[in-house]
Amino acid sequence: MTVRVLVAKVGLDGHDRGIKVVARLLRDAGMEVVYTGLFQTPETVASAAVQEDVDVVGLSMLSGAHLTLAPLVVEALRARGSDVPVVVGGIVPNNDVDDLRAAGVAAVFGPGASAQTMVETINELVAART
Amino acid sequence: MLGSELVFRGWPMSQTSAFDKWCAAYDAAPKRDAPFTTMSGVPLEPVYGPHDGPHPGQYPYTRGLHAAMYRSRLWTMRMFAGFGTAVDTNLRFKEIINAGGTGLSTAFDMPTLLGLDSDDPMSLGEVGRCGVAIDSITDMRDLFDGIDLSAITTSMTINSPAAVMLAMFVAQAEEAGVERHRLGGTLQNDILKEYQAQKEFIFPPRQSMRLVRDTMTFTAAEMPKWNSISISGYHIREAGSTAAEELAFTLANGFAYAELAREAGLRIDDVAPRLSFFFNAHIDFFEEIAKYRAARRIWARWMREHYGASDERSWQMRFHTQTAGVSLTAQQPELNIARTAIEALAGVLGGTQSLHTNSMDEALALPSEKSARIALRTQQIIAYETNVVHVADPLGGSWFVEELTDELERQAETLFAHIMELGDGSMLEGCIKGIEENWFQGRIADSAYELERTFNDGRRIVVGVNDFTEGNDDADLEILRITNADERRQVERLDDVRRTRNEALVAEAVTALTTDALDPEVNLMPALINAARARVTVGEMMGAMVGVFGRHVEVPTL
Numbered sequence: 107m108t109v110r111v112l113v114a115k116v117g118l119d120g121h122d123r124g125i126k127v128v129a130r131l132l133r134d135a136g137m138e139v140v141y142t143g144l145f146q147t148p149e150t151v152a153s154a155a156v157q158e159d160v161d162v163v164g165l166s167m168l169s170g171a172h173l174t175l176a177p178l179v180v181e182a183l184r185a186r187g188s189d190v191p192v193v194v195g196g197i198v199p200n201n202d203v204d205d206l207r208a209a210g211v212a213a214v215f216g217p218g219a220s221a222q223t224m225v226e227t228i229n230e231l232v233a234a235r236t
Numbered sequence: 237m238l239g240s241e242l243v244f245r246g247w248p249m250s251q252t253s254a255f256d257k258w259c260a261a262y263d264a265a266p267k268r269d270a271p272f273t274t275m276s277g278v279p280l281e282p283v284y285g286p287h288d289g290p291h292p293g294q295y296p297y298t299r300g301l302h303a304a305m306y307r308s309r310l311w312t313m314r315m316f317a318g319f320g321t322a323v324d325t326n327l328r329f330k331e332i333i334n335a336g337g338t339g340l341s342t343a344f345d346m347p348t349l350l351g352l353d354s355d356d357p358m359s360l361g362e363v364g365r366c367g368v369a370i371d372s373i374t375d376m377r378d379l380f381d382g383i384d385l386s387a388i389t390t391s392m393t394i395n396s397p398a399a400v401m402l403a404m405f406v407a408q409a410e411e412a413g414v415e416r417h418r419l420g421g422t423l424q425n426d427i428l429k430e431y432q433a434q435k436e437f438i439f440p441p442r443q444s445m446r447l448v449r450d451t452m453t454f455t456a457a458e459m460p461k462w463n464s465i466s467i468s469g470y471h472i473r474e475a476g477s478t479a480a481e482e483l484a485f486t487l488a489n490g491f492a493y494a495e496l497a498r499e500a501g502l503r504i505d506d507v508a509p510r511l512s513f514f515f516n517a518h519i520d521f522f523e524e525i526a527k528y529r530a531a532r533r534i535w536a537r538w539m540r541e542h543y544g545a546s547d548e549r550s551w552q553m554r555f556h557t558q559t560a561g562v563s564l565t566a567q568q569p570e571l572n573i574a575r576t577a578i579e580a581l582a583g584v585l586g587g588t589q590s591l592h593t594n595s596m597d598e599a600l601a602l603p604s605e606k607s608a609r610i611a612l613r614t615q616q617i618i619a620y621e622t623n624v625v626h627v628a629d630p631l632g633g634s635w636f637v638e639e640l641t642d643e644l645e646r647q648a649e650t651l652f653a654h655i656m657e658l659g660d661g662s663m664l665e666g667c668i669k670g671i672e673e674n675w676f677q678g679r680i681a682d683s684a685y686e687l688e689r690t691f692n693d694g695r696r697i698v699v700g701v702n703d704f705t706e707g708n709d710d711a712d713l714e715i716l717r718i719t720n721a722d723e724r725r726q727v728e729r730l731d732d733v734r735r736t737r738n739e740a741l742v743a744e745a746v747t748a749l750t751t752d753a754l755d756p757e758v759n760l761m762p763a764l765i766n767a768a769r770a771r772v773t774v775g776e777m778m779g780a781m782v783g784v785f786g787r788h789v790e791v792p793t794l
Binding site: 117118145170174197 | 249347349350352358359360361362365366391434435436473474476556562565566567599601680681684685688689698700701702712715718720744789790791792794
C-alpha cells in the first residue's frame with residue numbers, strides 16, 4: 107500500500123522551500139504527496155486530510171507559531187473523527203518538542219532532519235496505525 | 237604613517253586616462269583616520285591592478301562604487317531587528333545604536349507583513365513572533381520613540397503593505413516634528429520577489445505594481461533622501477535559487493521597476509538612483525564575491541545602454557548584504573558564528589554598502605540580545621582588525637574570480653533573455669508573466685531540491701548536520717522566547733487605539749482611500765497618509781484595498 111501524505115502550511119508563514127523539498131523527497135521514497143498551498147487554517151487542513159484519506163499530515167512551520175497552530179490542527183482532525191498522525195517540521199526549538207508531543211503531535215523534525223529520518227518515521231507511524 | 241595621498245603625489249594630472257581620473261577622485265574623497273598599512277607596517281595602495289582598466293568608482297563599477305571604497309567610509313552596520321510590541325523593539329533599537337550599529341532595520345511580524353491587524357483571527361499565534369507588530373500610527377510612534385529620525389537611516393522590510401507602512405512612518409515623523417523631506421531610509425517594497433520567493437503577497441501582481449508605482453512617484457517628488465525600493469535577491473536565494481538565479485531574477489526585477497517608473501512618466505535618472513539592492517551572502521565564498529562584482533557591472537551596462545540613463549548615480553548599484561540564514565544549523569549553533577564571519581567577509585570583499593550579520597541562534601529562534609551583539613561584533617572584527625578594508629576589490633585580477641564573475645554574468649544574461657521573451661520584449665511584463673505562469677517559483681523549487689539531494693546523499697557536507705556530529709548533544713543555547721503574553725499586550729494596545737480614536741474621521745479616511753483606489757490613475761499615498769493620521773489600522777487600510785484590488789491566490793505546485 108502506498109503511503110499518502112498531506113503536507114500543509116498553516117497560518118501566515120510563507121516559507122515554502124522546506125515543504126516543497128520535503129514533498130519531493132517523500133515522493134522519491136515512493137509516497138503519494140498532496141499539497142494544499144499557503145495560508146491554510148487548521149480547519150481547511152483537517153478537512154483536506156479527511157477528504158484525501160491520507161495516512162499522515164505533515165505541517166511545515168517556520169514562523170514560531172507551531173505551539174499555537176499545530177495543536178489546533180490535531181484538534182480539528184480529532185473533531186472529524188480522524189486519528190491520522192500529525193508530524194511537524196521546521197524551526198522548532200528542542201524545548202517545544204515535549205509540548206507538541208503532549209498536544210498530540212506524533213513526531214517533530216527539526217532543522218537538518220534528513221530525508222531518511224522523515225521517511226522512516228512516517229513509515230513507522232503508518233505501520234503502527236494499521 | 238605613510239598617507240596614501242603621498243603614494244600618488246607627482247602623477248601627472250592630465251585627466252585623460254582612467255588612472256588619472258581615478259587618482260583625482262581618490263584624492264578628492266574623504267579618508268578615515270586609520271593607518272592604511274598591513275599590521276606589520278607595509279604601506280598599502282588603495283587599489284591594485286593595471287592602470288588602463290576601469291578602477292573602483294568607474295563604469296561599469298565591477299571593482300566597486302567608490303574610488304576610495306572603505307577608506308572613505310565603512311559599510312553601514314545595519315542590524316535587522318524586531319519582535320514583540322513596538323515598545324520592546326524600540327529598546328532593542330536603542331541597544332543596537334549604543335553598541336555601535338549605524339543604521340536601523342525593522343523586522344515586522346507576519347500579520348503586519350500580510351496586512352492584518354493583531355486581533356484578526358488569522359493572526360493567532362503569530363503576533364510579535366517574527367518581528368514587531370505594527371497595527372497603527374501609535375505603534376509606529378512608539379517604535380521610533382527617542383530616536384532622531386533625521387540623524388539615522390531606517391530600513392523597513394515590508395512589501396505588500398509597504399505603501400501603508402511608508403504612510404504611517406511619514407505621518408508619525410511629521411507628528412514628531414521631522415518633515416518628510418528630511419527622512420532618510422529604505423522601504424523594501426519589492427513585491428515581485430514576494431510572488432517569486434518569499435510568498436508574502438496580498439493583492440494580485442498587477443494591482444500590487446500600482447502601489448509600487450505610487451510609492452516611487454511619491455518619494456521621487458517628496459522624499460529626496462528615501463530609497464523607494466530595495467530590490468531583494470536575498471529571499472530568492474533563501475528560497476533555494478542558485479547564485480546565478482539570485483543575480484538574474486533580482487536584476488530582472490530591478491529592470492522591471494525601472495520600466496514601471498518609465499511607464500508612469502518618470503525619467504529613468506529620477507528613479508534609478510533611488511533603487512537599492514539587497515543580496516544574500518551564502519557560504520560559497522568566491523561565488524558570492526563574483527556575484528556582487530557581476531551585479532554591479534550588469535546593472536551599470538543595462539542602465540546605460542538599455543535604459544538610456546545618463547546620470548552616473550543611475551548606473552551605480554548600491555546594495556545591502558545579509559549573511560545566509562539558510563546556511564545556519566540548529567546543530568552546534570556556535571559554529572554559525574564562523575559561517576557568518578566567512579559570509580560577511582565575502583560581502584565586504586565584494587564591496588557591499590551595508591551589512592547585516594545573522595546571529596548564531598537563528599536556526600532556532602529570533603536572536604537573543606547576546607547573540608545579536610556577537611553578530612555585530614563579527615562585522616566590527618572585519619572592519620577594524622583584519623585590514624581587508626584598506627584595499628578596494630582585493631580579489632580583482634584573480635584569474636579565478638574574474639572568470640567566475642564573467643560566468644555569472646553570462647548565466648544571468650541567458651536568464652534575462654528568457655524573461656524578456658516571456659514578456660515580448662518587456663522585462664516588466666516578463667517578470668509578471670513569469671510569476672503568473674509559476675516559472676520563477678518552479679525554477680527556484682527545482683534548484684532547492686537539487687541542492688538538498690546533494691546534502692541528503694552526502695555529496696556535500698554540512699558540519700554538524702551530515703558529518704562531524706560529535707557535540708550535537710551539548711546543552712541548548714539560551715534563546716529568545718516570545719510568549720502569547722506579547723500577543724495579548726499587543727491586542728490590548730490595539731483596543732486602546734480603537735477606543736480612543738474618532739470613528740467619523742476613520743470612516744471618512746477609509747471611504748476616501750477606497751475612492752482613490754478605484755481610479756488607477758490616482759496616487760494612493762496622500763489617502764494613506766491621511767488614513768494613518770486618522771488612526772486607521774493596517775488591517776483596515778489593507779482591507780479597503782483588498783475590496784478594490786482582490787486577493788492573489790497562488791496555485792499550489794510541487
